[in-house]
Amino acid sequence: MTSRTAREDDEARERAAIAERAAAAGAAVADAAFRTGIDTETKDGKTDVVTQADRDAQAEVVRVIRDAFPDEAVVGEEGDELESVPEAGPAWVVDPIDGTNNFVRDIRIWTTSVAAVVDGVPVAAATVLPALGDTYTAGPEGVWRNGEAAAVSRRTDPETFAVCPTIWWDYDRREEYAVATREIVERFGDLRRLGSAQAALAMVAAGHLEAAVTNVVPNPWDTVAGVRMVRQAGGTVTDVDGDPWHHDSRGLVASNGKAHDEVLAAVREIEAARRGE
CATH class of the missing domain: 3.30.540.10 (Fructose-1,6-Bisphosphatase, subunit A, domain 1)
Structure with missing residues (x-):
């Protein structure tokens, strides 16, 4: 680098x-x-x-x-x-x-x-x-x-994580929303839905939440500021494939970086629902 x-x-x-x-x-x-x-x-x-x-x-x-x-x-x-x-x-x-x-x-x-x-x-x-x-x-x-x-949260145990499903799944994508909810409550300590992606990302950056996730392609105004914060605070932000997030990426997986693979696994299940698998 x-x-x-x-x-x-x-x-x-x-x-x-x-x-x-x-x-x-x-x-x-x-x-x-x-x-x-x-x-x-x-x-x-x-x-x-x-x-x-x-x-x-x-x-x-x-x-x-x-x-x-x-x-x-x-x-x-x-x-x-x-x-x-x-x-x-x-x-x-x-x-x-x-x-x-x-x-x-x-x-x-x-x-x-x-x-x-x-x-x-x-x-x-x-x-x-x-x-x-x-x-x-x-x-x-x-x-x-x-x-x-x-700085991002220091928690390392996913069963203690608070995770936010963010960005809106529209009415024709509610199965994905349901899978997102199920994956979060089964894998992590608790779920928070805030109704603002930028608020959720800022809270990941400040350690109030451990992760914020979606498989939706988000608009840049909903995400770019928060992605900068999470990364600067020591966290990890990828797309649904685990590649570094870019403003036109599919999905957004932001975490404190302590168990990012587990967070990413949850989002991949949401993606499977999108593909009808």
Whole structure:
């Protein structure tokens, strides 16, 4: 592995600072609308919801990014931003409200997440949960929660693990969802479903959960920031085949790295259900 240069680290620190500033600004906009009875719209399905708060928060995040880096690409869930991560050059990946279903139900677990990528690889990230008062950040030196150093859980016994099935299995894929639930409760200590992939990944990075898993192909705005955090915190992130995760990988298997093969085995059973095996 090629070692990073001092210049690259300085650039990553600058991007981490902007990511945190942008995520905080967007989170403040979203939080001002939280629990105010905001109207809800649907996009591609009955549970794929969006609000004006999503759009307003993304606009604020993008404003902060472009004040600092006016010529860089932005990938975002809402509006007219790109929908895929460029493979060359710098870019930003934005989710203004990850966990909108929680947001509209007045549940506090939702995030504003921002990641910086260079040549398709995440180099900095920030995830803010304003309703919980938590901010997770990742730069070249590590991961922090509310300014204090964080790291993945040290648990090694899968029977003590708390594992989160994440990303949504739609109605035509509920057998996979059922298998995910069964595999987790039979292999591990307990199951947590948070309703926000970025919250789950931040919590894996900070040691609150041992793993977060899906065999669904996730959107980059749901995952890139959290993947950076898990890796910087000492964890492991792969696709369903066990290869290093990339923003267009099938599935996502994030763990503290202490029993990743067992976590991966559970996800392979979900994949078997998808293939009808």
